[in-house]
Amino acid sequence: MSQELNGVSKLHGQVTQGLFNKLWPGYLKEELYIGYVTNGVHHPTWVAPEWEQVYKELTGSIDFDQTDRSQWEKLYNLDDKKVYEIKTNLKKNLFINIRKKLQAEMMDKHVSPRTLLNISSHLNEKALTIGFARRFATYKRATLLFRDLDRLAKIVNDPERPVQFIFAGKAHPHDGAARIL
Secondary structure (H helix, E strand, O other): OOOOOEEOOHHHHHHHHHHHHHHOOOOOHHHOOOEEOOOOOOHHHHOOHHHHHHHHHHHOOOOOOOOOHHHHHHHHOOOHHHHHHHHHHHHHHHHHHHHHHHHHHHHHOOOOHHHHHHHHHHOOOOOEEEEEEOOEOHHHOHHHHHOOHHHHHHHHOOOOOOEEEEEEOOEOOOOHHHHOO
């Protein structure tokens, strides 16, 4: 009954056209005006200070105009070693913060020091880290990762390419299904 219909992504918009097509007989699903809204990033509050410094060096300003193609060209020409150095330092800081947060939460829950040390020492800064840090809801399908356990085992048990997953989030108190995730 609303004036506009949107999916939460381009693909979801297309799926929604198919779902709502029956409401408008005589129209192809592609003719339905069902758009999509993709969440964006508010660049000034999202970017790390280390990257602001790079932007300042490249463009003379910490403000990176995402609509200015010439600024992207400058960024694309940035030395790969510099990008890797910044990425590595930011990842190191991320893991410092993760360990601090884990320690504080586990101490509040009176988890044994041995367990705390075991978890903290297994966090690998050099591993590919896949994070799921958001509000838990069943429709976000956090458990989809576990659908094909044999495939997952091959991915996570390759000693040459370590992978780790970090899940962080909280379900709504009344969302019982998401709370057990």
